Every structure is written in C-alpha cells, then in structure tokens.
Amino acid sequence: MPVVDIDTDELRRLTGHEEKEDDQLKEELFGLGLEFEGETEDGDLQFEFAPDRLDRLSVEGVARSLRYHYGDDRGVDVPDTNDAEWTIQVDESVPDERPYVAGAVVRGVDLDEDALDSLIQLQEKLHATMGRKRAKGAIGIHDLAMLKGERVEQREIGEGNDLEPPEDLTPVGGDEGPTDVGGPTITYRGIDPAGDEFVPLDADAGMTPAEVLTDHPTGEEYADLVGEYGRYPAIYDELGLFSFPPVINGQRTEVTTDSRELLVELTGTDQWTIDRMLAIICYALDARGATIEEIDVVYDDGAAGERAGDHLVRPELDTRQKTVSHDRIETTLGIELGMEDVTDLFERSGLDVTTNLGERTEYEVEIPPYRVDVLHPSDLVDDVGRAYGFGDLEPEYPDIGTIGGRHERSRLERATRTALVGLGFEDLLNFHLSSPAENYERMGVEEGADALGGGEAVEVTSAYSEDYTQLRTWALPSIMHVLENNTHRRYPQELAEVGFVAEQDDGENTHVAEHRTVAAAIARTDATYEDIKGRLQALVGEFDADLETPATTHPSFIDGRAAEVVIDGESVGVIGELHPRVLVERDLEVPVAAFEFRLDALAE
Amino acid sequence: MRLPERQVAALEAASATDAQPIPDLAAEAGIDEAAATTSVFELEEDGLVAVETETEETVSLTDEAREYLDAELPEVRLYRAAVEAGADETPVSMGQVIGASGLEGPQVDIALSNFARKGYGEIDGGEISADPDADPDSDAEITALEALDAGEAVDDDSLLDRLAERGLIEREKRTVRSVLLTDAGVDALMAGVEAAETADRLTPEMLISGEWEDVEFTDYNVEADATEAGAGKVHVLRQAAERVKDVLVGMGFQEMDGPHADADFWINDALFMPQDHPARTHWDRFALDVDPIEDLPEDLLRAVENAHREGVGPDGDGYHSPWSEDFAREVALRGHTTSLSMRYLSGAAEGDLEPPQRYFSVEKAYRNDTIDATHLLEFFQIEGWVMAEDLSVRDLMGTFEEFYRQFGITDVQFKPHYNPYTEPSFELFGRHPETGELIEIGNSGIFREEVLSPLGVDCDVMAWGLALERLAMLYTGAEDIRDLHGTLADLEFLRNAEVIY
Incomplete structure (x- = not known):
C-alpha cells in the first residue's frame, strides 16, 4: 500500500491549523484512512493508506483532505488556469507503444527544500501507483527557463482534407483562429536508440538513450520499459533532446529551489491515466500558490494511438457528474438521513451536490478531477459514510434465515482424518507445492511413470524458490520429508495426511486434475508390511468398503512387499515397505511402511 | 509376620552381627541382586534391617605401569645413563645422555619431567647433572607399583595421587551397601516370618483359576512418570x-x-x-x-x-x-x-x-x-x-x-x-x-x-x-x-x- 511522508510543520501551515499537535493529527488522519507507520530519518511522519485516494500522495493533498474534514473547505475547488502559450507537438515518429502525452506550464512557484521534496515525492509515488512503475504513465518536471521552444508554423488544424475536429478539440486560446500560431513548441517523438545525445541527470557526459539504458543506473533500472521499442521516446526543444521518458530527464532542465517556472510533461500508454496524474500534480502546485497555465497538445495525423490528429488542451481539470439516489445512501448505511444532512456530508467530502426532487430523491454530484477513485455512484455513498463516520453506526445482526451445512467433500475429509487419528496417526498438513527432486527423484519415481505419483506435474511459471516449483502429484513424498526433518524426535513416528494433489490432465477444463489423497506411514525399528496393512484394513473397514491388495511393483517400495490398494474393485493406490534406497536418501535409520490412495474411494 | 517371598529370603540371609554386602546377601538368599536390593530397601523402610553405605576404592595398574615393572621407570634409566656418563661429577650434554639411555619417543619427555622432580639431578642449559646420593633402587614410586602388583595395599595417598596423575594407576570408587539385621529384624525372625504369595501382574490365568484371591500385588510407584503414549492428533x-x-x-x-x-x-x-x-x-x-x-x-x-x-x-x-x-x-x-x-x-x-x-x-x-x-x-x-x-x-x-x-x-x-x-x-x-x-x-x-x-x-x-x-x-x-x-x-x-x- 502507498506510504506518504508528511512533514507535520508543513501540514499545519498548509491547513492553517498551527495549534494541532502531532498526536492529534495522527488520530485525525487515521479517521481518513491514513495509518501512522513510523518516522523517516528526517523526522517526517509516514502514513500508509489504501491505493484509492492517490491525491493524498503529497502533504498538499493530505492538507486538502484535512481542511474538508475540519469543515474549513466545502465543495469542489478547481484551480484557475491561464491560456496556453506553449505547445507540445506529437510527431508521427512517436513510439507506437507509448503514444500519449500531456503537460502543463506552472508559473510563480516558490520551491523551498520542503516544497521541492514534496513535489519529488508526489512524482515518485504517482509513478509507483497509477503510473504502474512508469510503464503506464511517467512524469517529467523541467525548469521552463532552461527550455527554448521552437517557433513552428506548421500547425494545420482544421486545414485541408483533415478529419472532422475530434470531440475534445478545443481551439487554442478560444477566439484565436487555429492558424494564429507561433507560441513556443516542444516535440514528443520517437528516435533511433543511438540517434542523438544528451546529458542525463546524474551524469557528466553526453549519452545516447541506448547508452543510458546500459551505462546509467536509472537507465538500467527502467531499461525493460523501453528496451524492446523500435524507436525510443524523446522530447525535443529548439536546443535539442532534453528528456528521455519514461527513463530520465536531461541535466539542462533540472529543477532546483531556484526554479520559478516549470514545465510538467507526462507520457504514457493511456491518455486518461496521464491526464489524471497531471491533475493531481497541478492541484498540489496550486495549493502552494503557483499559477497553472495550459498547454496545447497537438497530435500529428500520422501519430500512433487513438489520438492521432487530435488537438487537446491540458491540464484537463473538468469535473464529472454522477447521480446517486437518497434511497441507496440510506440502504447502504442502514440509517435515515435528511436531505440537508446528505448535502452537508457531500460538501464535507469535497463534492458539490444538486438535489433533484422527483419520484425519488436523487443527488447530482460533481466530482473534482483528482478523484481518480470514483468509478460508480457507490463510491460516493462511501464518501458520505466516511464523512458521517462509519464508526458511529450501530452494528445490527441481519434478520435473515438460512440453513448452514458442510460440503460433502469436507465431511469425508473430516471423517477420514478422525479415523486415521483413531488408528494412532499424527495428522499432518503439508504444502501442496513441491519440487521435482522431492516429488520424483528422491522417491525413485520418474515423471510420467505408470505408478502412483508418476503423473505429470503442473509447474509454476515463475517460482521464487527451487523448492516450490510444482504442485505435488502425491502426498507420500511430503510425509517422507517430515520423517527426514524429525529423525531427532521420538519414535515410533506414525504420520498421515489427507490432502490435495494435482497433475496435468488435458481432459479437464483447467488442464489440471485435482483430487484428495490419503497417505500414511509408520516409521519404527520393526515396522513391516503387516503393520501398515493392518491399519489400512481397519481404515477401509470403517467405511464399509472392500479391500484387496494384489501384488504389484512400485519404484519407491521393496519388490515383493508392495501391493495395489484396490477398494471396491477399483485400483486406487499403493501400499508396501519403502525401499531402503529411499530411506537412506533421507538419512532414515528405521524401516518405513506406508500407503497412499485416492480419498474418493472411501465415498459411498 | 507375612512378607513377600524375596523379602523373607533376604531377611533370613541377613546377619545381626556381620554387615554383609548386598551381592553376598543375594548369593546367600538365592535371589538376584536387583531383587535383593529392592527387598533390602523395603525391609529397611519397615525397620527390619539397617543399610550401611561405604565407599570402597580399588586401585589397578595401567599398561604403562606394567611396562615399567618389567623395564624400570624412564627417569631411572636416564639417571643410570647419566651416572655412567660421569654426570655425577660434571654436567654432561643432554643429547649424549638420552642417546646412551636408549629412551625413545614420549618416554624422553616422561623421563625429563620426572628426573628433577624426584631429585635424581638437575637439567640446566641443555646439560644434565646427576645427584650422586640418589638411590634408584629404592624409588618410592616403583616400590609402590610393585606392592600394588602384588596385591598389597598402599596407604600413602599423595603417592597414589601422583601415580594416578602420571597415568600409572587407575583409582575407582564405588559404593558398597552392607546389610545388618536390626533388633526389630531379629525379633521378627524369632517370632517367625512367612512368605506371602505376591504377584507383579494380574494375569488371565489368575483370573480363570481364582488364584487372584490369595495373591498380594506388589506396590507400584504410582507417582513416577511413565513413558508417554504416542497418540495421534488432528493437525492443530x-x-x-x-x-x-x-x-x-x-x-x-x-x-x-x-x-x-x-x-x-x-x-x-x-x-x-x-x-x-x-x-x-x-x-x-x-x-x-x-x-x-x-x-x-x-x-x-x-x-x-x-x-x-x-x-x-x-x-x-x-x-x-x-x-x-x-x-x-x-x-x-x-x-x-x-x-x-x-x-x-x-x-x-x-x-x-x-x-x-x-x-x-x-x-x-x-x-x-x-x-x-x-x-x-x-x-x-x-x-x-x-x-x-x-x-x-x-x-x-x-x-x-x-x-x-x-x-x-x-x-x-x-x-x-x-x-x-x-x-x-x-x-x-x-x-x-x-x-x-x-x-x-x-x-x-x-x-x-x-x-x-x-x-x-x-x-x-x-x-x-x-x-x-x-x-x-x-x-x-x-x-x-x-x-x-x-x-x-x-x-x-x-x-x-x-x-x-
């Protein structure tokens, strides 16, 4: 879950509540769902929260939530923006895999160390969450003063045989005509991996993007994101390449506490995602008194993705509307509320509301652009509940009559386990995951062999540990493993397990055949076939089933002392004395007699 | 008085005047030693016998000691070689004396470390001088070993300690319990004791024959811990x-x-x-x-x-x-x-x-x-x-x-x-x-x-x-x-x- 580092002095300043003690803040933040986790080396407090309210990934966002909570702010607030001067041109060479871009200019920023830290934190945390580790969306922040926009006269919106203007095409600067251009422009394009050089952050020489991926620590970390691309993402101004998203920015435009004007750019695989990330950043900078200025984003007709030919104005800070009924709120919370109460609770959640009195009372709720978590009216009901205080609701046992009961398979397992314990066996609970060494090799069984346990294993695609790479095909190896690990413990050791096994089977819908197995072993100085057979007879007898044990051979057992387990005429398992080879393999110094068979053989 | 059979045997074998070690008593009573020991303690609890506990020491010679009995102690051989080489008058080089003595391997160290300790002479700066007054023929240690070998007792405790330290003897202490009839025991014997029939276990035969009616069951120590039963259990x-x-x-x-x-x-x-x-x-x-x-x-x-x-x-x-x-x-x-x-x-x-x-x-x-x-x-x-x-x-x-x-x-x-x-x-x-x-x-x-x-x-x-x-x-x-x-x-x-x- 995301963790946000909060400098509580900053928080007090931003909320305007200098009087709040740290402990009080902790308690109030817990109420908002931010749980105190500890302190950083710098004395910041760390709070963990569920990854829905990503607008709280900065001290500015947390302060905003608190101001609503205190009632200092109410309703939706949308930052003012100035009209666009800058343009981001998306060239037709833009990488197919990462065609989308968004951006904003921010003026009048006053970044002290704390504010800069907070901005960097927000950027990194957004990368980690919505940005899916920069794969889906990545943010670059630049010192605008270091950029020199090209003056291009090539913006041909609305000219020639172009498409209909797309829905979200907004003419630049309102009443200005689309050909009245000439503002500074930067270009997002795709370049040959070794096509150009720039000096990345934390480096002292020019490198090509390909060199960054192999020779720069940040490049190595994110190399997988773009390594397979045919053309690498790159952003240019008139002076050349200055950003290699989503990997690293150039040194030229590095942001410092002296920076007064910023260019924020985002690239990604989804326009909506980077638009929302940008909105969260703009809200945070606005909270620090900066002015947000729009940017025109012009997609070339030949650019990849769904936006080819589009002209967007970013940041997109439009609110959205959703309608939720009064009934739904009352049903979900289980209480009666007045309309004024509901309106109040919405406003204290930072939402605007219009009440529709019709056949049924509904609320038209206006949602600010940073609320990326609201997908459905139920999310608004949750906001009302949180503002009301879920903790203040009185629990009530629902008046619903249903009949309880166990699944048949679970009852059969229980009965078998009880019978085994009655026969003196210690009931085990082993892992379903195993390895070829345990499941086959150490038992002397070959995968694919026509013997119990020889079935083809279902393998895990990416296992962390070589001890757990497949599902076990039988349970006896697990019991043998427990015997091996407990040679220092008291004998006799009489162990049993009723458990899950699986093997590949193309006759199954999932291609995995799953079943339950019954396995048991007796390890003691004088354990013999007769001892284990006696237990098996008793067990099968308890289920009133017929048992036969015709001789067989099995690679884990001594020839001449192994038999098939045939229950009610069906061959379902094996019983015998374990082969000395198998015992020595596990450093056992006592003989072991064992059986294993399918649990369903005991069912009616 | 009715007592279990083995107690009767032990009591009858015991003497009021001569304390008898338990093995002797067992032999005389015709029961095995473990039964005799159990019976004696039971009788002691009833006040019929007294049990005296003594510690007895046995001393035995090691193989090394037996070698020296055959061939003299290494330090004595060194002394004789030193005197032969004139070291009783002027110091002689150590190498020469050791060579002449015929000592080899660990025996050289043994000889050197005991030579000075027992006053046969001095070793200084790589040279040996022998004390002309020393008398190897009356060496106390070899004399003691000879006495022990002959089965005689050696009373000098510090001498025995030294021999044990040199690894020439092994001293072993063991507890000997001896049994003496008490007055009550004598009285009981005078009055006559009879063997009661006792049983360790109830057997099917006893139940069938009705013999259980005449049998006295031996007491168990019901408080003692038993070997724990290995019960199965459903996994926790x-x-x-x-x-x-x-x-x-x-x-x-x-x-x-x-x-x-x-x-x-x-x-x-x-x-x-x-x-x-x-x-x-x-x-x-x-x-x-x-x-x-x-x-x-x-x-x-x-x-x-x-x-x-x-x-x-x-x-x-x-x-x-x-x-x-x-x-x-x-x-x-x-x-x-x-x-x-x-x-x-x-x-x-x-x-x-x-x-x-x-x-x-x-x-x-x-x-x-x-x-x-x-x-x-x-x-x-x-x-x-x-x-x-x-x-x-x-x-x-x-x-x-x-x-x-x-x-x-x-x-x-x-x-x-x-x-x-x-x-x-x-x-x-x-x-x-x-x-x-x-x-x-x-x-x-x-x-x-x-x-x-x-x-x-x-x-x-x-x-x-x-x-x-x-x-x-x-x-x-x-x-x-x-x-x-x-x-x-x-x-x-x-x-x-x-x-x-």
Whole structure:
C-alpha cells in the first residue's frame, strides 16, 4: 500500500491549523484512512493508506483532505488556469507503444527544500501507483527557463482534407483562429536508440538513450520499459533532446529551489491515466500558490494511438457528474438521513451536490478531477459514510434465515482424518507445492511413470524458490520429508495426511486434475508390511468398503512387499515397505511402511 | 509376620552381627541382586534391617605401569645413563645422555619431567647433572607399583595421587551397601516370618483359576512418570479450521468447494480487479504452465469485460487499463478463495441462487512470495458472504461482530478501507484476547455493482475474508508459522500443541 511522508510543520501551515499537535493529527488522519507507520530519518511522519485516494500522495493533498474534514473547505475547488502559450507537438515518429502525452506550464512557484521534496515525492509515488512503475504513465518536471521552444508554423488544424475536429478539440486560446500560431513548441517523438545525445541527470557526459539504458543506473533500472521499442521516446526543444521518458530527464532542465517556472510533461500508454496524474500534480502546485497555465497538445495525423490528429488542451481539470439516489445512501448505511444532512456530508467530502426532487430523491454530484477513485455512484455513498463516520453506526445482526451445512467433500475429509487419528496417526498438513527432486527423484519415481505419483506435474511459471516449483502429484513424498526433518524426535513416528494433489490432465477444463489423497506411514525399528496393512484394513473397514491388495511393483517400495490398494474393485493406490534406497536418501535409520490412495474411494 | 517371598529370603540371609554386602546377601538368599536390593530397601523402610553405605576404592595398574615393572621407570634409566656418563661429577650434554639411555619417543619427555622432580639431578642449559646420593633402587614410586602388583595395599595417598596423575594407576570408587539385621529384624525372625504369595501382574490365568484371591500385588510407584503414549492428533490448523466451520455452520453458512487451479477470470477479472493491478503482475501471481481454460460462460465473459472497459450503470466508468481475454483465460493458483464466491454467485457452481444465502469456505489460497516466520506460499483463507435483498454496513458490522465474538474477540473496529471489488470496504481490527493488542483480523465490504451485475446478481452481497493462520497463531502461541504448517513442521510441536475446541 502507498506510504506518504508528511512533514507535520508543513501540514499545519498548509491547513492553517498551527495549534494541532502531532498526536492529534495522527488520530485525525487515521479517521481518513491514513495509518501512522513510523518516522523517516528526517523526522517526517509516514502514513500508509489504501491505493484509492492517490491525491493524498503529497502533504498538499493530505492538507486538502484535512481542511474538508475540519469543515474549513466545502465543495469542489478547481484551480484557475491561464491560456496556453506553449505547445507540445506529437510527431508521427512517436513510439507506437507509448503514444500519449500531456503537460502543463506552472508559473510563480516558490520551491523551498520542503516544497521541492514534496513535489519529488508526489512524482515518485504517482509513478509507483497509477503510473504502474512508469510503464503506464511517467512524469517529467523541467525548469521552463532552461527550455527554448521552437517557433513552428506548421500547425494545420482544421486545414485541408483533415478529419472532422475530434470531440475534445478545443481551439487554442478560444477566439484565436487555429492558424494564429507561433507560441513556443516542444516535440514528443520517437528516435533511433543511438540517434542523438544528451546529458542525463546524474551524469557528466553526453549519452545516447541506448547508452543510458546500459551505462546509467536509472537507465538500467527502467531499461525493460523501453528496451524492446523500435524507436525510443524523446522530447525535443529548439536546443535539442532534453528528456528521455519514461527513463530520465536531461541535466539542462533540472529543477532546483531556484526554479520559478516549470514545465510538467507526462507520457504514457493511456491518455486518461496521464491526464489524471497531471491533475493531481497541478492541484498540489496550486495549493502552494503557483499559477497553472495550459498547454496545447497537438497530435500529428500520422501519430500512433487513438489520438492521432487530435488537438487537446491540458491540464484537463473538468469535473464529472454522477447521480446517486437518497434511497441507496440510506440502504447502504442502514440509517435515515435528511436531505440537508446528505448535502452537508457531500460538501464535507469535497463534492458539490444538486438535489433533484422527483419520484425519488436523487443527488447530482460533481466530482473534482483528482478523484481518480470514483468509478460508480457507490463510491460516493462511501464518501458520505466516511464523512458521517462509519464508526458511529450501530452494528445490527441481519434478520435473515438460512440453513448452514458442510460440503460433502469436507465431511469425508473430516471423517477420514478422525479415523486415521483413531488408528494412532499424527495428522499432518503439508504444502501442496513441491519440487521435482522431492516429488520424483528422491522417491525413485520418474515423471510420467505408470505408478502412483508418476503423473505429470503442473509447474509454476515463475517460482521464487527451487523448492516450490510444482504442485505435488502425491502426498507420500511430503510425509517422507517430515520423517527426514524429525529423525531427532521420538519414535515410533506414525504420520498421515489427507490432502490435495494435482497433475496435468488435458481432459479437464483447467488442464489440471485435482483430487484428495490419503497417505500414511509408520516409521519404527520393526515396522513391516503387516503393520501398515493392518491399519489400512481397519481404515477401509470403517467405511464399509472392500479391500484387496494384489501384488504389484512400485519404484519407491521393496519388490515383493508392495501391493495395489484396490477398494471396491477399483485400483486406487499403493501400499508396501519403502525401499531402503529411499530411506537412506533421507538419512532414515528405521524401516518405513506406508500407503497412499485416492480419498474418493472411501465415498459411498 | 507375612512378607513377600524375596523379602523373607533376604531377611533370613541377613546377619545381626556381620554387615554383609548386598551381592553376598543375594548369593546367600538365592535371589538376584536387583531383587535383593529392592527387598533390602523395603525391609529397611519397615525397620527390619539397617543399610550401611561405604565407599570402597580399588586401585589397578595401567599398561604403562606394567611396562615399567618389567623395564624400570624412564627417569631411572636416564639417571643410570647419566651416572655412567660421569654426570655425577660434571654436567654432561643432554643429547649424549638420552642417546646412551636408549629412551625413545614420549618416554624422553616422561623421563625429563620426572628426573628433577624426584631429585635424581638437575637439567640446566641443555646439560644434565646427576645427584650422586640418589638411590634408584629404592624409588618410592616403583616400590609402590610393585606392592600394588602384588596385591598389597598402599596407604600413602599423595603417592597414589601422583601415580594416578602420571597415568600409572587407575583409582575407582564405588559404593558398597552392607546389610545388618536390626533388633526389630531379629525379633521378627524369632517370632517367625512367612512368605506371602505376591504377584507383579494380574494375569488371565489368575483370573480363570481364582488364584487372584490369595495373591498380594506388589506396590507400584504410582507417582513416577511413565513413558508417554504416542497418540495421534488432528493437525492443530485443521482443528482451528473445524472450529471456524462449526461457528459458520451454526450461523447458517453453507460450505463452498472448487478448484485450486483456476482461470484468472474467476480469480481476478470477475472481481473487477484491473488486469494491470500490481497484484496481477508476473511475479505476484502463481501462474501455472498449462494451456488456458477451455470453457468460460460466454455471456459472463462479455459482461465482465464490459464492466472493466465501460463500467456498470449509466454513471459507471470502466478502468483505463488494458483487458485481454487471453489473460482472463490463463490458469493460475488462486490468490484468494474469492474465486469460489465468484463461481457460486454466478451460478456456475450450483445453479442460480436466490436470496437470502450465506456461504463460506476455509480453504487454501496461494501467494507467490518469499517464506518467512509469518508468511508462507500457502495459507488458509476464511471466506464468507451473505446475499440478501438489502444489506447495509450495519448488517455487515453485526454479522462480523457475532463471528468474532465466538472466538473471544469483542470490540471489533471497522476501519474504512479500499478494495477494488467492494465499496464500502473495511479492515477489521480486534483486541488480542490475551495481550490486548489491536490486530488486523480481516477485510470486508459490500461487493460493487461492477462485480455483481455481470454475475447476474441483482441484490446485495457482503463478504469478508481473513487468514486462518492468524486465528490459529492466537490460539497456539506459535511464533513461527513454519513450525505449524508444511514439511518443515516440528513433530514435537504438533504432538505438544494444545487441542482446540
């Protein structure tokens, strides 16, 4: 879950509540769902929260939530923006895999160390969450003063045989005509991996993007994101390449506490995602008194993705509307509320509301652009509940009559386990995951062999540990493993397990055949076939089933002392004395007699 | 007086005047030594004999000592060689004397270390001088060894200590118990003792013949610890699962069953988990190396895809995440047993369900992670849900309070939370029944419409889940989950685990 580092002095300043003690803040933040986790080396407090309210990934966002909570702010607030001067041109060479871009200019920023830290934190945390580790969306922040926009006269919106203007095409600067251009422009394009050089952050020489991926620590970390691309993402101004998203920015435009004007750019695989990330950043900078200025984003007709030919104005800070009924709120919370109460609770959640009195009372709720978590009216009901205080609701046992009961398979397992314990066996609970060494090799069984346990294993695609790479095909190896690990413990050791096994089977819908197995072993100085057979007879007898044990051979057992387990005429398992080879393999110094068979053989 | 037979024999063999060691007494009484010892202590308890305990020492010669008896002590050989070389007048080089003495190997060190100690002379600066007055023929140590060899006693304790230190003798102490009749014993014998018939064990023959009526049973030490019986026991985690199942069945819940290896569709997509959710990445899911699932209900598949892409309802938004049917069809080990809930709610498991319903499972789920003291790759998830026409957060709270109350956890707290599949969602916290610590005991919520609507459910469903191990660790006090679960299990821990009821 995301963790946000909060400098509580900053928080007090931003909320305007200098009087709040740290402990009080902790308690109030817990109420908002931010749980105190500890302190950083710098004395910041760390709070963990569920990854829905990503607008709280900065001290500015947390302060905003608190101001609503205190009632200092109410309703939706949308930052003012100035009209666009800058343009981001998306060239037709833009990488197919990462065609989308968004951006904003921010003026009048006053970044002290704390504010800069907070901005960097927000950027990194957004990368980690919505940005899916920069794969889906990545943010670059630049010192605008270091950029020199090209003056291009090539913006041909609305000219020639172009498409209909797309829905979200907004003419630049309102009443200005689309050909009245000439503002500074930067270009997002795709370049040959070794096509150009720039000096990345934390480096002292020019490198090509390909060199960054192999020779720069940040490049190595994110190399997988773009390594397979045919053309690498790159952003240019008139002076050349200055950003290699989503990997690293150039040194030229590095942001410092002296920076007064910023260019924020985002690239990604989804326009909506980077638009929302940008909105969260703009809200945070606005909270620090900066002015947000729009940017025109012009997609070339030949650019990849769904936006080819589009002209967007970013940041997109439009609110959205959703309608939720009064009934739904009352049903979900289980209480009666007045309309004024509901309106109040919405406003204290930072939402605007219009009440529709019709056949049924509904609320038209206006949602600010940073609320990326609201997908459905139920999310608004949750906001009302949180503002009301879920903790203040009185629990009530629902008046619903249903009949309880166990699944048949679970009852059969229980009965078998009880019978085994009655026969003196210690009931085990082993892992379903195993390895070829345990499941086959150490038992002397070959995968694919026509013997119990020889079935083809279902393998895990990416296992962390070589001890757990497949599902076990039988349970006896697990019991043998427990015997091996407990040679220092008291004998006799009489162990049993009723458990899950699986093997590949193309006759199954999932291609995995799953079943339950019954396995048991007796390890003691004088354990013999007769001892284990006696237990098996008793067990099968308890289920009133017929048992036969015709001789067989099995690679884990001594020839001449192994038999098939045939229950009610069906061959379902094996019983015998374990082969000395198998015992020595596990450093056992006592003989072991064992059986294993399918649990369903005991069912009616 | 009637006494057990072996006691009578021991008493009759004992003397009032000459204390007899127990082995002698046993021989005389004609019983074995162990029986004699037991009998003597029993008689002592009755005051009929007195037992004297003495410590006796035996001294025996070592092989090394026997060598010296044949060939003189090394230091004496060194002295004789030194005198031969004129060292009684002027010091002679050590090498020359040792060479002449014929001493070899460890004997050289032995000779040198004892030579000066026993006053045969001095060693200084690599030269040996011999004391002309020393008399090797009356060496006290060899004399003592000769005496011991002849079976004579040597009383000089410090001399014996020295010989033991040199490894020439072994001194062994043992306790000798001797038995003497007491006055009461004498009186008893005078008055006459008879042997009573006694038995160690009740036998079938005794019961059949009626002999048991004339027999006196020997007393056992009924307080002594016995060899512990090796009883089998249901695994402690299974016991905990049974307990949970009992509670849930009692609350009207039906048990679910279903596949461990399942399509990502049932595990995640049906739960409205976006396909690019971090928990669904390559490393976190337990993908299996098998072909994709064959059959998925086509209508359901489309409805779920649509929920992901477009959302549900007129005001619903979808995820801005990629969605592919191929991914949905991939087979993995279930990361939670909520896949069962999806199968049941969709009707795929047991046909369409009409409200009200309550269902549960206590089954394994899998997590591709590294193993440590509190995390395994496999764990049991308690999963439960309630379906009814209208369910509120208060119903949810009431249900879970009741459930946890059964386990002694009261004062359950509901912390608002976020899950992709429920809204509202709550993390449940409760006080540890013993430590009073506030611990997380579950995750719950009301299923979103994006989950229920594609499944064809048009009423409310509230659900919750928690790890069984969390409850079981509260019960057993286990600090390392690996002791409890899996092939690394410690049998002793399982054998000693307290039962759960």
